[in-house]
Amino acid sequence: MPIKNDLLLRTLAGEKTERTPVWLMRQAGRILPDYRKVRNSLSGFKELVETPALAAEVTIQPVDILEVDAAIIFSDILVIPEAMGLPYEMVEKRGPHFPSTVRSGADLDRLHVAEADGVQYTLDAIRETKKALDGRVPLIGFAGAPWTIFAYMVEGGGSKTFSKPRGMLYENPQLAHRLLQMITDSTINYLKGQVEAGADLVQVFDSWAGVLGPRTYEEFSVPYLRQICDALTDVPVTLFAKDAFFARKSLAELDCRTIGLDWCMDPVASREIVGPDKVLQGNLDPAVLYGTEEIIREETRKMLDAFGPVKHIANLGHGVYPDIDPEKVKIFIDEVKSYSSASR
Amino acid sequence: MPIKNDLLLRTLAGEKTERTPVWLMRQAGRILPDYRKVRNSLSGFKELVETPALAAEVTIQPVDILEVDAAIIFSDILVIPEAMGLPYEMVEKRGPHFPSTVRSGADLDRLHVAEADGVQYTLDAIRETKKALDGRVPLIGFAGAPWTIFAYMVEGGGSKTFSKPRGMLYENPQLAHRLLQMITDSTINYLKGQVEAGADLVQVFDSWAGVLGPRTYEEFSVPYLRQICDALTDVPVTLFAKDAFFARKSLAELDCRTIGLDWCMDPVASREIVGPDKVLQGNLDPAVLYGTEEIIREETRKMLDAFGPVKHIANLGHGVYPDIDPEKVKIFIDEVKSYSSASR
Numbered sequence: 001m002p003i004k005n006d007l008l009l010r011t012l013a014g015e016k017t018e019r020t021p022v023w024l025m026r027q028a029g030r031i032l033p034d035y036r037k038v039r040n041s042l043s044g045f046k047e048l049v050e051t052p053a054l055a056a057e058v059t060i061q062p063v064d065i066l067e068v069d070a071a072i073i074f075s076d077i078l079v080i081p082e083a084m085g086l087p088y089e090m091v092e093k094r095g096p097h098f099p100s101t102v103r104s105g106a107d108l109d110r111l112h113v114a115e116a117d118g119v120q121y122t123l124d125a126i127r128e129t130k131k132a133l134d135g136r137v138p139l140i141g142f143a144g145a146p147w148t149i150f151a152y153m154v155e156g157g158g159s160k161t162f163s164k165p166r167g168m169l170y171e172n173p174q175l176a177h178r179l180l181q182m183i184t185d186s187t188i189n190y191l192k193g194q195v196e197a198g199a200d201l202v203q204v205f206d207s208w209a210g211v212l213g214p215r216t217y218e219e220f221s222v223p224y225l226r227q228i229c230d231a232l233t234d235v236p237v238t239l240f241a242k243d244a245f246f247a248r249k250s251l252a253e254l255d256c257r258t259i260g261l262d263w264c265m266d267p268v269a270s271r272e273i274v275g276p277d278k279v280l281q282g283n284l285d286p287a288v289l290y291g292t293e294e295i296i297r298e299e300t301r302k303m304l305d306a307f308g309p310v311k312h313i314a315n316l317g318h319g320v321y322p323d324i325d326p327e328k329v330k331i332f333i334d335e336v337k338s339y340s341s342a343s344r
Numbered sequence: 345m346p347i348k349n350d351l352l353l354r355t356l357a358g359e360k361t362e363r364t365p366v367w368l369m370r371q372a373g374r375i376l377p378d379y380r381k382v383r384n385s386l387s388g389f390k391e392l393v394e395t396p397a398l399a400a401e402v403t404i405q406p407v408d409i410l411e412v413d414a415a416i417i418f419s420d421i422l423v424i425p426e427a428m429g430l431p432y433e434m435v436e437k438r439g440p441h442f443p444s445t446v447r448s449g450a451d452l453d454r455l456h457v458a459e460a461d462g463v464q465y466t467l468d469a470i471r472e473t474k475k476a477l478d479g480r481v482p483l484i485g486f487a488g489a490p491w492t493i494f495a496y497m498v499e500g501g502g503s504k505t506f507s508k509p510r511g512m513l514y515e516n517p518q519l520a521h522r523l524l525q526m527i528t529d530s531t532i533n534y535l536k537g538q539v540e541a542g543a544d545l546v547q548v549f550d551s552w553a554g555v556l557g558p559r560t561y562e563e564f565s566v567p568y569l570r571q572i573c574d575a576l577t578d579v580p581v582t583l584f585a586k587d588a589f590f591a592r593k594s595l596a597e598l599d600c601r602t603i604g605l606d607w608c609m610d611p612v613a614s615r616e617i618v619g620p621d622k623v624l625q626g627n628l629d630p631a632v633l634y635g636t637e638e639i640i641r642e643e644t645r646k647m648l649d650a651f652g653p654v655k656h657i658a659n660l661g662h663g664v665y666p667d668i669d670p671e672k673v674k675i676f677i678d679e680v681k682s683y684s685s686a687s688r
Contacts, residue, residue, distance in 0.1 A: 160504070163665045167634030170643075210554075210587070213607040213629050213661070243554070245589050246608055263557040264590055285557050290511030299514075317557070321507045 001135045008070050008138050008313060009200065012236045012257050012279055016310045019341035021069040022333050023140075025240075026319030027062035028074045031326050034061045045090040049076050055125035056132055063137055065326070066333055070138050073129060073194070075122045077144030077205055080186050081153050083118030085111045088152075101156040103164075108179055114186035116193025123197040130198035141199030143191050145206030145241070146183040146224035147217075153179065162211045169212075169220055176220060184224040188231040195235050203238040203260070204228060210243020217241075222250050229255040238281060242318065248273045263317030267306035280307060283317035289328040296328060300335040309344060345479045352414050352482050352657060353544065356580045356601055356623055360654045363685035365413040366677050367484075369584075370663030371406040372418045375670050378405045389434040393420050399469035400476055407481055409670070410677055414482050417473060417538070419466045421488030421549055424530050425497050427462030429455040432496075445500040447508075452523055458530035460537025467541040474542035485543030487535050489550035489585070490527040490572075491565035497523070506555045513556075513564055520564060528568040532575040539579050547582040547604070548572060554587020561585075566594050573599040582625060586662065592617045607661030611650035624651060627661035633672040640672060644679040653688060 003009060008021040029035055035058050039048055048054055055074040063071050078088045078096055089097045102108055116123060129139055144152075152158075154165035168176050191202050206221060221241070229237050239251050240260030251259050252274040261270050261282035270280060288299045304314065314336040320329060347353060352365040373379055379402050383392055392398055399418040407415050422432045422440055433441045446452055460467060473483055488496075496502075498509035512520050535546050550565060565585070573581050583595050584604030595603055596618040605614050605626035614624060632643045648658065658680040664673060 158504075160502075161630075161662075161665065163631055163634070163667075166629070166631035170629075170632050170635030170639050210608065214610055216629065243587065243608075246610065264554065264587075266558055266590065285510070285514075285560065286505075287507055287510035288514050290507070291514030295514050318505075321505065323507075 005137045020314045022314040022336040023068040023070040024320050028058045030322035050121045052124035052128050056128035059129045072140040079119045083114035095158040098156045102153045116189045123193050126197040138200035141194035141202040143187045145204050146180045147221035148208045149183045151208045201236045206241040209241035214246040217247050279311045281313040286316045289324045296331045297335045301339050349481045364658045366658040366680040367412040367414040368664050372402045374666035394465045396468035396472050400472035403473045416484040423463045427458035439502040442500045446497045460533045467537050470541035482544035485538035485546040487531045489548050490524045490568035492552045493527045495552045545580045550585040553585035558590040561591050623655040625657040630660045633668045640675045641679045645683050
């Protein structure tokens with residue numbers, strides 16, 4: 001089915017479009033009262049992730065309400081460890097928790113490479129979303145980067161330092177590479193399943209990239225991202241390695257289409273590092289949306305000017321914070337649309 | 345009193361010393377059984393901070409046990425908000441918590457600029473430590489950077505995003521600047537008091553530098569760091585802005601002597617950005633100390649080679665993790681000493 005609003009796809013193709021496309025990380029989520037209504041009717045976050053009709057519903061909400069140029073499937077990066085045999089719980093206000101972790105070869109031997117249908121509910125949600133979207137905007141699939149998934153599986157939950165997974169890289173690098181390879185194989189299966197189910201592009205989130213140094217990132221993250229990029233030949237791939245300023249050059253050498261920037265990465269400096277070919281995505285400081293309308297519009301214009309009119313997908317530099325007023329989000333989106341079309 | 349082991353001071357003076365000096369952030373702390381013994385005899389962390397004889401005792405422990413080339417006074421960066429009228433609690437395993445926060449002008453009006461004697465117990469601890477050290481090694485004083493202290497005072501505790509203080513920068517920048525100035529004035533008073541009490545050098549920790557983007561860091565952190573550097577004319581100042589890779593050039597333009605690097609900042613690239621004049625401090629990945637003896641020695645040598653033989657103070661790239669085996673710390677220190685003296 002042809003996509004009616006294909007601004008994002010044409011931007012990915014390198015075309016100078018009539019305006020800059022815009023969407024927000026975590027646009028389907030707690031900022032929207034409509035989301036909270038669905039979420040509060042359920043026993044927990046995972047029920048929402050695992051119920052295709054509801055996941056599809058909240059995926060489409062921001063397309064209707066915020067008028068963004070893309071939908072991103074509602075799911076969680078931790079579905080992959082669960083599909084590999086390491087279940088997680090989502091603890092209200094505390095974040096994810098893994099009752100079991102991977103600290104030894106024996107722990108690893110209890111896991112398996114996941115097939116795409118190990119996360120059948122998300123594939124079904126993608127199919128339902130595609131049908132309901134009826135080609136209005138492209139649908140983005142996603143997964144966590146192998147390093148980030150590894151970090152959760154070894155640590156057992158969120159952490160400021162992720163010292164346990166980082167320790168394993170020095171203590172037992174062979175075991176680390178074995179687990180990273182299993183995660184990578186599972187992720188490739190899963191992302192291929194998402195594409196088959198209808199995802200028009202996919203984003204890989206390396207949320208904890210920044211706890212690694214440049215050399216460890218080169219050894220324990222980049223090769224696995226490369227495998228993912230090389231395996232996904234049918235759709236454009238976006239890599240978002242939060243805080244990994246030092247890895248921009250390496251990521252630019254991978255066969256991805258887009259590199260996401262967080263708000264600490266200067267757009268002009270990043271373009272210089274990355275070169276002219278890739279699309280860049282980002283990177284307004286999410287905290288700007290706490291500001292007045294004037295500040296939001298001003299900061300958004302500065303951001304658009306810094307990226308320039310081609311090969312840029314407007315977004316925040318990280319997920320929108322859950323306590324942001326949706327009206328402030330609309331101001332951001334409106335300014336991207338009006339300023340970028342006026343300056344073409 | 346002349347300092348017997350003056351390796352660190354001569355390194356600060358730019359001298360090529362017989363070997364590289366070494367100390368560790370958080371060397372006085374939970375890694376040492378001797379520390380835990382003192383700590384467990386007390387009702388809480390704050391009692392240790394506020395009891396000069398005990399703070400002095402744990403300050404000196406790593407000099408005896410680990411044979412580091414400097415002591416750093418045992419205290420906490422949050423003593424400054426408390427001295428300004430915003431008390432904190434240290435919650436076991438959860439971190440700091442402020443019962444009151446600063447969100448409005450009215451909140452700010454209840455605070456005052458702290459004089460040095462608002463933190464008399466730390467000044468007393470410095471005096472006791474100096475006496476007990478008897479010139480063995482230099483003593484480092486420290487404080488939090490104004491932005492980092494501000495972040496805690498507005499957020500009310502630790503946070504992954506510090507979205508509330510970052511929001512205030514956009515929502516009410518005037519109020520933010522007023523509070524930052526009060527913190528800066530208090531910090532200058534406090535650090536001058538530390539120098540008067542005997543601190544041979546001081547380090548300013550901008551632990552949450554990396555949640556700001558380049559432009560907000562220039563506006564809300566750098567000018568206050570500049571004031572501190574300009575006010576402390578009697579001792580060398582070290583600035584450690586964790587994760588603020590984008591600020592290295594700006595920090596290099598301040599009147600500080602040393603710039604601390606975390607493990608994500610490449611020593612060679614950092615030296616290029618910072619120029620030849622400053623001393624650099626750091627930056628072994630703290631997770632290396634989970635590795636085998638061989639790995640620790642190898643990674644330490646790589647680090648020393650990357651920094652070169654002059655204007656380098658060896659350290660980790662962040663505080664030592666509390667569950668690290670002290671024997672592993674000793675291997676790191678031993679390798680710094682033996683490898684750097686052999687390669688002179």
